[in-house]
Amino acid sequence: MPDKLNVTTHSFTDGQALAVALAERVAELLRESIAERGRGLLAVSGGSTPRHFFERLSRQSLDWAKVQITLVDERWVPESHERSNAALVKSLLLQHEASAAQFVPLYADAPTPEAGLAAVRARMASLGMPFDAVVLGMGNDGHTASFFPGGDRLPEALDPHNPVRVLPMRAPGAGEPRITFTLSTLLDTRALFLHIEGEAKRQLLADARLGLDAAANFPVRAVLTQQRVPVAVYWSP
Numbered sequence: 001m002p003d004k005l006n007v008t009t010h011s012f013t014d015g016q017a018l019a020v021a022l023a024e025r026v027a028e029l030l031r032e033s034i035a036e037r038g039r040g041l042l043a044v045s046g047g048s049t050p051r052h053f054f055e056r057l058s059r060q061s062l063d064w065a066k067v068q069i070t071l072v073d074e075r076w077v078p079e080s081h082e083r084s085n086a087a088l089v090k091s092l093l094l095q096h097e098a099s100a101a102q103f104v105p106l107y108a109d110a111p112t113p114e115a116g117l118a119a120v121r122a123r124m125a126s127l128g129m130p131f132d133a134v135v136l137g138m139g140n141d142g143h144t145a146s147f148f149p150g151g152d153r154l155p156e157a158l159d160p161h162n163p164v165r166v167l168p169m170r171a172p173g174a175g176e177p178r179i180t181f182t183l184s185t186l187l188d189t190r191a192l193f194l195h196i197e198g199e200a201k202r203q204l205l206a207d208a209r210l211g212l213d214a215a216a217n218f219p220v221r222a223v224l225t226q227q228r229v230p231v232a233v234y235w236s237p
């Protein structure tokens with residue numbers, strides 16, 4: 001039964017089928033944007049889920065030299081660190097056809113995200129907004145981008161009217177300090193995807209969607225309940 005949320009779910013038999021479909025859809029959006037405005041802009045998530053998607057997208061044929069790619073969020077670690085989202089993007093997405101794309105990192109060589117913030121904000125001011133596609137992930141605690149439960153700057157990050165593009169974020173479950181695009185910036189997109197895999201995340205998202213118990217406070221709910229951009233959930237077991 002349809003609910004009032006602007007959310008459509010696309011289910012796939014496995015992660016590979018999902019990766020193929022999502023890569024084809026994102027590539028299609030980038031091709032359209034290149035044809036219409038001469039450039040494309042994509043924001044992707046890090047973590048473990050997007051690996052197959054990155055591999056598939058990297059082989060899509062399009063004019064990647066006209067595409068900027070950035071991350072929706074980053075762990076404040078250098079690219080040499082195993083938890084660097086930038087390192088993941090470079091090793092799996094910026095390969096093959098997509099090696100010609102321009103990567104715009106969220107990390108700067110500074111000891112903290114606060115210390116690096118001015119440099120990152122200056123870099124992000126050069127993005128050719130709006131995004132053509134934003135691909136979010138979701139953690140088992142209901143975080144998306146670096147919108148973590150208990151995050152010290154969560155209200156600012158989720159404020160739909162916040163004009164700021166990026167914010168530092170610290171949270172008990174975040175591992176290390178983070179830097180994240182704000183929700184208002186991520187919603188400045190032609191298409192918004194939420195890529196999740198596994199039964200546990202499907203159930204968690206269903207609870208967040210209904211606002212059940214603890215899930216009512218999961219940050220991902222802010223994405224599901226906003227009315228600015230339709231959300232396409234891509235799910236596989």
Ligand SMILES: O=C1O[C@H](COP(=O)(O)O)[C@@H](O)[C@H](O)[C@H]1O
Pocket residue numbers: 044045046047048049050072073074075085136137138139140144145146
């Ligand atoms: O820390 C992060 O986690 C989320 C989810 O990651 P996953 O490993 O559960 O797929 C990710 O979307 C985010 O970009 C990343 O920084």
